[in-house]
Amino acid sequence: xxxALLVADRLSRMFDERVAVRDVSLSVNAxxxxxxxxxxxxxxxxxxxxxxxxxxxxxxxxxIDGIELTAGxxxxxxxxxxxxxxxxxxxxxxxxxxxxxxxxxxxGVADPAASVREALTHVDLLxxxxxxxxxxxxxxxxxxxxARALLHKPRALLLDEPTSGLDPASARHVxxxxxxxxxxxxAILVTTHNLGEAEELSDRIAVLKTxxxxxxxxxxxxxxxxxxxxxxxxxxxxxxxxFAIAATGEIPEIVARLVAEGARIMRVTPDQRSLEDAYLExxxxxx
Amino acid sequence: MTPFKWYRVTALxxxxxxxxxxxxxxxxxxxxxxxxxxxxxFLVIFFVPMIVGKTLEQSGEFSEEALNAxxxxxxxxxxxxxxxxxxxxxxxxxxxLLLVPIVSATTLATHAVIGEKQSKSLEPxxxxxxxxxxxxxxxxxxxxxxxxxxxxxAVVLEVMGTIAIGEAGVWxxxxxxRLFILFGVLGPLVVLASLEVxxxxxxxxxxxxxxxxxxxxxxxxxTAVFVAQLLGLVIVGPAALLLGAxxxxxxxxxxxxxxxxxxxxxxxxxxxx
Numbered sequence: 286x287x288x289a290l291l292v293a294d295r296l297s298r299m300f301d302e303r304v305a306v307r308d309v310s311l312s313v314n315a316x317x318x319x320x321x322x323x324x325x326x327x328x329x330x331x332x333x334x335x336x337x338x339x340x341x342x343x344x345x346x347x348x349i350d351g352i353e354l355t356a357g358x359x360x361x362x363x364x365x366x367x368x369x370x371x372x373x374x375x376x377x378x379x380x381x382x383x384x385x386x387x388x389x390x391x392x393g394v395a396d397p398a399a400s401v402r403e404a405l406t407h408v409d410l411l412x413x414x415x416x417x418x419x420x421x422x423x424x425x426x427x428x429x430x431x432a433r434a435l436l437h438k439p440r441a442l443l444l445d446e447p448t449s450g451l452d453p454a455s456a457r458h459v460x461x462x463x464x465x466x467x468x469x470x471x472a473i474l475v476t477t478h479n480l481g482e483a484e485e486l487s488d489r490i491a492v493l494k495t496x497x498x499x500x501x502x503x504x505x506x507x508x509x510x511x512x513x514x515x516x517x518x519x520x521x522x523x524x525x526x527x528f529a530i531a532a533t534g535e536i537p538e539i540v541a542r543l544v545a546e547g548a549r550i551m552r553v554t555p556d557q558r559s560l561e562d563a564y565l566e567x568x569x570x571x572x
Numbered sequence: 573m574t575p576f577k578w579y580r581v582t583a584l585x586x587x588x589x590x591x592x593x594x595x596x597x598x599x600x601x602x603x604x605x606x607x608x609x610x611x612x613x614f615l616v617i618f619f620v621p622m623i624v625g626k627t628l629e630q631s632g633e634f635s636e637e638a639l640n641a642x643x644x645x646x647x648x649x650x651x652x653x654x655x656x657x658x659x660x661x662x663x664x665x666x667x668x669l670l671l672v673p674i675v676s677a678t679t680l681a682t683h684a685v686i687g688e689k690q691s692k693s694l695e696p697x698x699x700x701x702x703x704x705x706x707x708x709x710x711x712x713x714x715x716x717x718x719x720x721x722x723x724x725x726a727v728v729l730e731v732m733g734t735i736a737i738g739e740a741g742v743w744x745x746x747x748x749x750r751l752f753i754l755f756g757v758l759g760p761l762v763v764l765a766s767l768e769v770x771x772x773x774x775x776x777x778x779x780x781x782x783x784x785x786x787x788x789x790x791x792x793x794x795t796a797v798f799v800a801q802l803l804g805l806v807i808v809g810p811a812a813l814l815l816g817a818x819x820x821x822x823x824x825x826x827x828x829x830x831x832x833x834x835x836x837x838x839x840x841x842x843x844x845x
Binding site: 300334337338339340341359360361363364366368370372373374375376377378379383387388390391392393430433 | 574577579580583584586587590591594595691692693694695696697698699700701702703837838841842
């Protein structure tokens with residue numbers, strides 16, 4: 286099994302009297318993408334910031350690429366993780382190259398200029414290095430921000446809403462980039478409000494609403510929340526029967542029973558709920 | 573605790589310098605202040621006499637004040653007539669040059685801090701191994717160098733102007749302990765105080781102008797002393813300037829204590845909006 290590069294163990298965080306995150310445990314393994322889902326104000330960004338070593342938890346334990354996060358190790362932990370913030374946060378008057386060069390120097394990499402070239406090559410923007418950051422499109426800015434997160438070659442990446450506000454083509458490009466980073470063996474934690482994107486990218490999904498409501502594979506999440514799911518059986522002659530099922534494993538028995546009763550079955554359709562159904566049920570939102 | 577690394581401070585300070593040079597909104601007010609602070613001096617000692625066709629001595633302006641100041645300003649010893657009045661006025665008006673470090677430090681520092689807020693670059697910046705102390709140092713280093721540099725440019729222009737249009741002996745008389753304490757000791761301390769106030773106010777403001785309005789209050793003590801001097805109420809000699817420098821050191825220490833508390837990673841991330 287791949288090593289867990291990001292570990293949150295019973296993590297809690299309070300701001301004054303307000304509980305932002307409570308008792309959250311999750312992990313992200315090397316070569317894995319975990320998506321953090323949750324409504325606005327659910328504690329996703331706070332969780333990201335804690336896992337990036339930006340703020341310390343009120344309770345619980347964090348391990349970033351083997352480093353236990355404390356006030357004393359936070360700087361070292363931050364050097365081992367790449368963070369893509371919700372806004373690209375580039376210095377808009379400066380060139381793409383100088384933006385990244387400054388970050389490479391701040392990260393203390395041995396050859397800043399070479400790191401910049403490598404990171405820009407990674408996001409396919411080497412030919413835009415001399416352009417002023419403020420003149421780039423939002424999609425290109427996001428790719429520069431991803432390059433910034435890769436400068437110091439972190440094995441763990443935290444991507445806060447990486448495709449938010451991007452047009453479909455730019456979003457596709459960024460998603461492909463993320464999938465490419467996974468194939469390099471990096472541990473990637475992503476937040477998004479786009480459930481389709483979560484389903485496409487994620488190996489596992491964590492649903493957060495102050496507390497961790499679920500942490501499973503996309504299929505597991507749908508299956509685990511399958512109470513009340515149905516199977517629809519269409520019969521010869523236009524008849525239709527519906528059965529409530531707890532799991533898809535019950536379907537063969539139902540079919541066998543109907544056949545034994547003499548029914549002629551034309552089609553069996555498990556009425557499998559979408560990730561959206563499972564998510565909305567988990568967070569208790571009204572449709 | 574993370575060891576303090578100068579390479580991180582200089583990396584960010586270099587970035588700030590490059591950004592400031594590309595930001596006329598930050599640089600132009602600071603440069604204009606040089607001319608604004610030099611103008612009254614040259615207006616009084618050069619342009620007005622030229623327009624009225626009489627020297628200051630001939631018109632009797634400031635003669636009495638200059639003579640009265642001789643006992644308390646050793647630099648005036650040995651001077652007489654127009655040279656005495658010009659030297660006296662150079663001394664009086666040189667205090668106005670302290671407005672250059674205040675205004676330039678304020679405009680440059682507010683842009684350096686609020687610029688990060690406006691571009692939403694504080695969070696990615698804080699995600700690097702930079703410590704908050706290094707960040708604070710970087711955010712004050714570039715404006716400090718720029719503001720002090722502009723102040724000294726203003727002093728050089730003042731002295732060059734004196735050499736060019738002043739009476740013989742005037743420029744030698746003003747190049748003394750007072751000028752050194754004013755711009756070699758008090759000047760940097762005033763720059764530092766202005767920067768610290770700017771950083772603290774910038775943490776609460778969302779645009780440079782509102783932060784600058786608060787830090788502009790620093791101008792008040794300088795103008796008050798300047799006016800008191802002109803009215804003959806006080807003579808600000810080397811001893812008074814050293815006392816002012818000492819007060820500035822204490823003020824800076826208090827501001828640094830507040831600044832370090834404002835510049836906490838969590839405070840910046842969660843309270844700076």
